[in-house]
Amino acid sequence: MADLTIAIALCVAVAIVYATAALIQAGYAHLTVRELTRVPLWWVAQGxxxxxxxxxxxxLGFGPLSLIQPLGVLTxxxxxxxAASRARRRMTRLETVGLVSTVAGLAGLAMIITTGGTPDTLTPVELTALLAGGTVLVGGLVAKGSRPGASSLWEAVAGGVAYSICSALCQTVVVGVGTTGAGVLLTPFMLVAIVAVGAFAVGGTVFTQRSYRDGxxxxxAVTNLVNPASATAIGVVFLGETVATTPVEVVLATACGILAAYGVTALARAREAEPELLPA
Incomplete structure (x- = not known):
């Protein structure tokens, strides 16, 4: 129970930090990646x-991937x-309904999700399969989103998938070090995992930045829905984690998922003050 409390507290802190960074990044969504590298405040967001x-x-050292990742929607x-505070306005009714629905749905999912116990790690075969499948999937999404006139949401999906893969790799590194010591970082398996973490983290940052060009x-919302969904799939397929299995748990989990999805949809539809473009 203590580990669960720590994990949730850390997830809330992460959400606050990521939300602040997203608001800064949205203010520069009209710039190209090359132009962004010359904007000091954008680098603050990356920090x-x-x-x-x-x-x-x-x-990830205090809880399983399938529990930690859904809490990212709090971002x-x-x-x-x-955004409402920065625009000096009160939250709209739709924003309030969306916020309450999202929190309630996520809280329910966090209590219903069950796991096999302690966080697990990827095996070499699982790592290879995840990297190959993830690269193909993310590459396909980015290619589709890069077409002229394509929706920016394709790149938001790519960012969500990239971040979830990065989280699975991070959990493998963290748990591996905790189990066998820092020396494991010098093994070929861990070196590949660490390099892949950097690649998917950078990719996720670029894809999400590009996705903000239309708002x-x-x-x-899309990134923060795809992220936990794909992370849960990775946790179940590769890390031996389990989700609701009894009929009652399935019904409750489905209801909570629908409530959270409705909340996120309402937040995405809510009137939001246009990001103030910051001077470059």
């Missing part, structure tokens, strides 16, 4: 993302609150 990632990695909730709420 916040790095700090959030660090806290997220720590949280959207906090971002909406921050913040919708792509942030």
């Amino acid at each position: 916040l993302n790095a700090a959030g990632a660090g806290l997220h990695v720590v949280s 959207l909730v906090i971002a909406v609150v921050f 913040l709420a919708a792509p942030l």
